[in-house]
Amino acid sequence: xxxxxxxxxxxxxxxxxxxxxxxxxxxxxxxxxxxxxxxxxxxxxxxxxxxxxxxxxxxxxxxxxxxxxxxxxxxxxxxxxxxxxxxxxxxxxxxxxxxxxxxxxxxxxxxxxxxxxxxxxxxxxxxxxxxxxxxxxxxxxxxxxxxx
Numbered sequence: 173x174x175x176x177x178x179x180x181x182x183x184x185x186x187x188x189x190x191x192x193x194x195x196x197x198x199x200x201x202x203x204x205x206x207x208x209x210x211x212x213x214x215x216x217x218x219x220x221x222x223x224x225x226x227x228x229x230x231x232x233x234x235x236x237x238x239x240x241x242x243x244x245x246x247x248x249x250x251x252x253x254x255x256x257x258x259x260x261x262x263x264x265x266x267x268x269x270x271x272x273x274x275x276x277x278x279x280x281x282x283x284x285x286x287x288x289x290x291x292x293x294x295x296x297x298x299x300x301x302x303x304x305x306x307x308x309x310x311x312x313x314x315x316x317x318x319x320x
Contacts, residue, residue, distance in 0.1 A: 190291060197287035198283075198287075201280060210235075210243055212277060213233065214229060214243060215247065215253070215274075215277045218253060218267055219278075222269065223268055224267055225267070226240045226241060226265070229244070244267055247273065252270055252272055252273030253267055253270060253273055254267070
């Protein structure tokens with residue numbers, strides 16, 4: 173760490189450092205697959221929620237319909253998603269991850285669990301339990317994080 177970077181020694185600074193390590197692991201995993209963070213997120217969402225409409229994706233990602241359209245077009249060009257019209261409603265297109273798209277993002281949860289294990293490696297089981305209990309106490313009265 174150089175002089176221009178803030179020292180991460182305060183309690184919440186250390187928590188942010190852990191969050192940074194998790195995010196870096198995720199970004200590295202995504203970069204290897206030649207995806208942006210947004211593309212990986214949308215692909216993961218479509219694997220869990222096949223047939224989403226672009227408006228729902230825009231709401232979830234907190235972005236514009238035009239941005240989602242561009243993102244989906246890019247994934248479509250790579251063969252990672254496909255848009256299908258529904259019978260009886262030719263105006264509404266639903267978006268699905270293709271098998272290639274699903275395969276590309278498969279393993280993300282496992283990779284993140286491995287990153288978490290690396291982060292927590294210096295702690296024994298009792299220390300992990302104590303850390304968990306303390307974090308549960310700190311977060312007990314905080315609002316739950318949301319995507320909205």
